[in-house]
Amino acid sequence: MHIMKMGIYIALCASLFATVAHAEKADRDKPVNIEADTVTLDDVKKVSVYSGNVILTQGTLMLRADRVQATQNATGLDKVSATGHPVSFHQKLDGSGDMIEGVSDRIEFDSVNNQLELIGQAQLQRGGDELRGAQISYNANTGFYKVIGQPNAQSPTGRVRATILPKPRAAQPAAKP
Numbered sequence: 001m002h003i004m005k006m007g008i009y010i011a012l013c014a015s016l017f018a019t020v021a022h023a024e025k026a027d028r029d030k031p032v033n034i035e036a037d038t039v040t041l042d043d044v045k046k047v048s049v050y051s052g053n054v055i056l057t058q059g060t061l062m063l064r065a066d067r068v069q070a071t072q073n074a075t076g077l078d079k080v081s082a083t084g085h086p087v088s089f090h091q092k093l094d095g096s097g098d099m100i101e102g103v104s105d106r107i108e109f110d111s112v113n114n115q116l117e118l119i120g121q122a123q124l125q126r127g128g129d130e131l132r133g134a135q136i137s138y139n140a141n142t143g144f145y146k147v148i149g150q151p152n153a154q155s156p157t158g159r160v161r162a163t164i165l166p167k168p169r170a171a172q173p174a175a176k177p
Contacts, residue, residue, distance in 0.1 A: 030058050032056070036050035050069075
C-alpha cells in the first residue's frame, strides 16, 4: 500500500465531521492524526478499517472509537462508520466558542447526503442544550434533526429527552420619565 493512498484514506475519514453541524471550517485545513492498534486497507474495495482504541484528531475535532470504517466511491468519501462503547466526538462550531459533543454506540456518516446518524444511547450537546434518544439523525444540508426514543435504563418510558436553555435577552432601554 502506498503511503500516499493511506494518507488519502485518513483524510477522508477525518472529513466525517468537518462538514457536519457547521463545524470549525479551519479544521479542514489542519493535519489529520489517527492512532489505532490496527489498520487494514483494501485498495480494490476502497475500504479502510481502523481498530483498537481509535483516536482521530483534526484541529478542534476529536473522535474516539473502538473501530472506524471508511469507504470510498468514484468521487471520494462515501460512508464512515464508527463503533464503540461508546463512540464519542467533540468539535468547536464555526463562528462561536460553542462546542458540539456527541456520544452513542455507533456513528454513521453518509457524505453524499451529508447525513449524520448517532445510533444507540445517543446524546448530542451544544452549549447547554442537549438531546437524548435511541437515535439522533442530523442532515447538514437542511439543518434538520430527528430524535427517536426507545425504552432503556436512562428513559424507561422510551421518550426522547431534550434540554434547551433560555437564550440571553438583550438589555431593554431604560424607561423615559
